[in-house]
Amino acid sequence: MLEIEDHGPIRTIRLARPPVNALDVGLMTALDRAVAAAPAEGVRGIVLTGAGGRYCAGLDVGVLAGLDAAGLASFLRTFFQCIRTLARSAVPIVAAINGAAPAGGAVLALYCDRRVMQAGSVVIGLNEVQVGLFPGPLIHAVLARVVGVRLAAEFLTTGTLLSPERALETGFVDELAEAGEVETAARRWLESVLALPPHAYLATRAMVRRDLIELNEREAGAEGAALIAAWSTPETRAALQALIARLQRR
Numbered sequence: 001m002l003e004i005e006d007h008g009p010i011r012t013i014r015l016a017r018p019p020v021n022a023l024d025v026g027l028m029t030a031l032d033r034a035v036a037a038a039p040a041e042g043v044r045g046i047v048l049t050g051a052g053g054r055y056c057a058g059l060d061v062g063v064l065a066g067l068d069a070a071g072l073a074s075f076l077r078t079f080f081q082c083i084r085t086l087a088r089s090a091v092p093i094v095a096a097i098n099g100a101a102p103a104g105g106a107v108l109a110l111y112c113d114r115r116v117m118q119a120g121s122v123v124i125g126l127n128e129v130q131v132g133l134f135p136g137p138l139i140h141a142v143l144a145r146v147v148g149v150r151l152a153a154e155f156l157t158t159g160t161l162l163s164p165e166r167a168l169e170t171g172f173v174d175e176l177a178e179a180g181e182v183e184t185a186a187r188r189w190l191e192s193v194l195a196l197p198p199h200a201y202l203a204t205r206a207m208v209r210r211d212l213i214e215l216n217e218r219e220a221g222a223e224g225a226a227l228i229a230a231w232s233t234p235e236t237r238a239a240l241q242a243l244i245a246r247l248q249r250r
Helices: 025-041 061-065 069-088 104-110 137-147 149-158 164-170 182-194 198-231 234-249
Strands: 002-007 010-015 045-050 093-097 114-118 175-177
Touching: 002 025, 010 025, 010 182, 025 045, 025 069, 045 182, 061 069, 061 234, 069 104, 069 198, 093 104, 093 182, 104 137, 114 164, 114 182, 137 149, 137 198, 164 175, 175 182, 182 198
Parallel strands: 010 045, 045 093, 093 114, 114 175
Antiparallel strands: 002 010
């Protein structure tokens, strides 16, 4: 489910679950373990991207639609554990967004230190509302941390998917790169920060990411219950089934 490739001390982790690298329990567990294990294996920086010319389509709605409350709780625990590991990573992570990054795909990127996005026709955003899902307070807080309170409110309540240019303009992403150059640009940034005095850089990085870790620890406990309740309503179930039907017609 993952492709791993090392370039010296920088490790590229590619999500590899065709056709769109949607997140199920297996993929999230594999990513969690790979990120957690990397520092002990001599890795000093991680590039997180997608295989097959795609980034990540978010949580697998086909799986979600078939889960009862207990199954949904287990699924969400896995998701929160995965993003907790990203937040707590001892080494910097750059999201190399080489394809569409809606919903959970955008969340993975928001937990990284930097976001490099492919220029062109790809989009990024938290579009849960558009597909009938409640995003929850943790995702709201993490988005506001990156783009600010006003834009987070606008983007989240409308489910806006942003073009690369708009994502760069609003600070959702930090850099654009041409197709085929996204991973290279991500590695270039990692090389630049890894050239800094290590103790000073890592101590400062830990300081500026402390709020992200605290957000996650504070909100994730109650988050699961809120999402289970919201995602179990007849309206949400109907919206998920309608979304699946649309995807199957493509």
